[in-house]
Amino acid sequence: MDVNFNKVEFIRSAVSPRDFLRDGLPQLAFAGRSNVGKSSVINRLVNRKNFARVGASPGKTSQINYFRLDGAAYLVDLPGYGYAKVSKAERDRWGRLMEAYFASGLISLGVMIVDARHKPTADDVTMASWFRDTGCPLVVAANKLDKLKKSEIDPNLALIRQTLSLGEGDLLLPFSAEKGVGREDLIGALCASL
Numbered sequence: 001m002d003v004n005f006n007k008v009e010f011i012r013s014a015v016s017p018r019d020f021l022r023d024g025l026p027q028l029a030f031a032g033r034s035n036v037g038k039s040s041v042i043n044r045l046v047n048r049k050n051f052a053r054v055g056a057s058p059g060k061t062s063q064i065n066y067f068r069l070d071g072a073a074y075l076v077d078l079p080g081y082g083y084a085k086v087s088k089a090e091r092d093r094w095g096r097l098m099e100a101y102f103a104s105g106l107i108s109l110g111v112m113i114v115d116a117r118h119k120p121t122a123d124d125v126t127m128a129s130w131f132r133d134t135g136c137p138l139v140v141a142a143n144k145l146d147k148l149k150k151s152e153i154d155p156n157l158a159l160i161r162q163t164l165s166l167g168e169g170d171l172l173l174p175f176s177a178e179k180g181v182g183r184e185d186l187i188g189a190l191c192a193s194l
C-alpha cells in the first residue's frame, strides 16, 4: 500500500493501557535505546525537523506517542530504554507500559533502531525478543551509518544480525537519519507490511 509519509499528524500520548488506540489501523511500533537516534529517524521518515522530539531528556518520558500516517497506519513511538540515569520508579513505569503494549496484540510491525557502530546491547536483544514473541514481523534499522568507514559496514551489519538472532525474513537496513540514507528502503518495508 502506498502511504504518503508527509501526511502525518500527532494523535496522542499514552501513559497507561487505557490510552492505547484500538481502532484497527495497523500500528508500526518504533523502539530503540535512548540516544540511538529514534526521533531523528522518525523525523527523517516524515520529512520534518522537530516532529518527534530530538534530544528530549533521555528516558525521562515513559509515554507512547501515536502519529497517524496518511489515514492508513499509526507510527507508534515507544519510549526509549537503556538510559542509565533513570530512577527505579521511572524504570518500573516504563516496564509496565511496555509489557502492556506488547501484550495488547496491537503491534502490526516492529521497527527497531540500533546503532550501526556497535554490537547491540543486552537491552536491544531483549527488545528484539519481545517483538518476536508477539509474532509480528521485525525490521531493524542500523542508524548512524555515516559514522562508519566503508570497510566497517558489512562486518558491523553481520554482528548486528547475529547478536539479535535475526532470521532470514527479518530485514536489516543500513540507515543514516543525518544523511537520509535508507529512507526509501525503510518506507518501502513499512508500506509493504500494510
Ligand code: GDP
Pocket: 032, 033, 034, 035, 036, 037, 038, 039, 040, 041, 053, 054, 055, 056, 058, 080, 143, 144, 145, 146, 147, 175, 176, 177, 178, 179
Ligand atoms: P533518541 O533519543 O533515540 O530519540 O535520539 P535523537 O534522535 O534525539 O538523537 C540522539 C543524537 O544522535 C542527536 O545528537 C542526533 O543529532 C544524533 N543522530 C541521530 N541520528 C544520527 C545519524 O544518523 N548520524 C549521526 N551522525 N548522528 C545522528
